[in-house]
Amino acid sequence: xxxxxxxxxxxxxxxxxxxxxxxxxxxxxxxxxxxxxxxxxxxxxxxxxxxxxxxxxxxxxxxxxxxxxxxxxxxxxxxxxxxxxxxxxxxxxxxxxxxxxxxxxxxxxxxxxxxxxxxxxxxxxxxxxxxxxxxxxxxxxxxxxxxxxxxxxxxxxxxxxxxxxxxxxxxxxxxxxxxxxxxxxxxxxxxxxxxxxxxxxxxxxxxxxxxxxxxxxxxxxxxxxxxxxxxxxxxxxxxxxxxxxxxxxxxx
Numbered sequence: 001x002x003x004x005x006x007x008x009x010x011x012x013x014x015x016x017x018x019x020x021x022x023x024x025x026x027x028x029x030x031x032x033x034x035x036x037x038x039x040x041x042x043x044x045x046x047x048x049x050x051x052x053x054x055x056x057x058x059x060x061x062x063x064x065x066x067x068x069x070x071x072x073x074x075x076x077x078x079x080x081x082x083x084x085x086x087x088x089x090x091x092x093x094x095x096x097x098x099x100x101x102x103x104x105x106x107x108x109x110x111x112x113x114x115x116x117x118x119x120x121x122x123x124x125x126x127x128x129x130x131x132x133x134x135x136x137x138x139x140x141x142x143x144x145x146x147x148x149x150x151x152x153x154x155x156x157x158x159x160x161x162x163x164x165x166x167x168x169x170x171x172x173x174x175x176x177x178x179x180x181x182x183x184x185x186x187x188x189x190x191x192x193x194x195x196x197x198x199x200x201x202x203x204x205x206x207x208x209x210x211x212x213x214x215x216x217x218x219x220x221x222x223x224x225x226x227x228x229x230x231x232x233x234x235x236x237x238x239x240x241x242x243x244x245x246x247x248x249x250x251x252x
Contacts, residue, residue, distance in 0.1 A: 005030040009078075010086065020036075023220040032054075034051075037062075038059070124171075170236070180235060182238070225239075
C-alpha cells in the first residue's frame with residue numbers, strides 16, 4: 001500500500017456499488033478520506049461500514065444543484081478542504097432512438113452530463129481558493145470512441161464529458177486544478193450481470209484482446225493515479241481502460 005493519497009479530502013459521487021465501490025476501495029487503501037455521496041443511502045451506508053471513520057456516507061442526487069452544493073459544504077465542514085472530486089454516478093437505459101421518450105433522454109443527460117457540471121461548479125471555488133484540486137470524471141469508450149445500438153443518450157452524455165473536461169482544465173490550470181476522464185470499456189459489475197443477462201460478460205469478453213472485462217478496482221486504480229501527484233501535469237485528457245477493445249480493425 002503506497003498511500004499516495006494520504007490525507008486527501010475526497011468526494012466520490014455514485015460510490016455505493018459497481019465501479020464506484022471499486023473507486024472508494026482503492027482511494028481509501030491509498031490513504032484518502034472519502035465522503036461517499038449516492039442516491040441509495042442504504043447501499044452507501046453498507047460501503048461506509050466496511051471502512052469505519054475513513055468513509056462518510058451521505059444521500060445525494062447528482063442531478064440536483066442543491067444536493068451538490070450541500071455535499072461540497074459538508075465535505076468542507078468535515079475535512080476543511082476538498083482535494084479530490086470523483087464522479088462515478090451514471091445511468092444507461094437501452095432503447096432504440098425512436099422508442100426513447102424525451103423525458104428519458106433528459107434524465108440521462110441530467111444525471112450523466114449536467115450532474116458532473118453541477119458537482120464541479122460546487123467544488124471549484126474551494127479548489128481555486130486552496131490552489132489545489134483533482135477532478136476525475138467517469139466516461140466510457142461508448143460515445144467518444146465507439147458506440148452500440150440503443151445507447152444514443154448514454155453515448156451522447158459520455159462524449160459530452162470530454163468537452164466539459166477540456167474547458168474546465170483550461171479554467172483550472174492557473175489554480176493547480178486538474179481534470180481528466182477515465183473511459184472504461186465493459187466493466188464486470190453486479191448490475192451488468194443482472195441487467196444484461198448471464199451471457200453478456202462471456203460474450204463481451206470475446207471482443208477484448210485481454211480476454212476479460214475490467215473490474216471495478218481496475219477503474220479505481222486509474223482514478224487513484226489521475227488523482228495523485230504522479231499525474232500533476234496531466235489535465236484535460238482521457239485515459240482509456242478497455243483491455244484493447246477498441247484496437248481491432250475487425251472483430252474476429
